[in-house]
Amino acid sequence: MIFNVAGLLKGTSGGAKKYSLEGEELSSEEQGSFELISGMITLMRTDRTIMVTGRLAAVTHRTCSRCLEPAVLNLEAEIEEEYHPANTDLGGTQRDSRFEEDSLDPVLLIDDRNDLDLSQVVLELLAGAMPIAPLCQPECRGLCPVCWKDRNKTPCHCRQNTSDPRLAGLAELGSLKAHSADN
């Protein structure tokens, strides 16, 4: 996901370019893989940087946290990042000492061929947009804590209420809590 911003950097502050993304893929060991990345982004030249804004949607395949079956997640993320050119001379303006190269996030650096790489920022945004506990469907019934069957596929008749007298027999198998947890 690389954009050459040589033209923008040569232009004046406020100059902008819009790009539409469609069906892009990104993956990394840390964040996993994301498919069908789409959306519109705007690259705008500011005094000394390129501001990237836009909204992206993507799809990722994870494991449902309740039933452990595959879960397809639709994600959305808003992007707003400022990239600094490695080429110090921007149209003859004096380089701001606040932007010393070694203090800059290398991820947000436009390289000396004026290529702006959005991949890492988008990966982190999409990973951040993921739910902490992914679900295969909002109403996933999960695994039965008694027989471990997937209750989405096989409705079981296990008693979930441990104070049920018909479960008293189980208490003898060591689960004495069944009696005290009478709520």
Ligand SMILES: [Zn+2]
């Ligand atoms: Zn599930």
Ligand SMILES: [Zn+2]
């Ligand atoms: Zn069960």
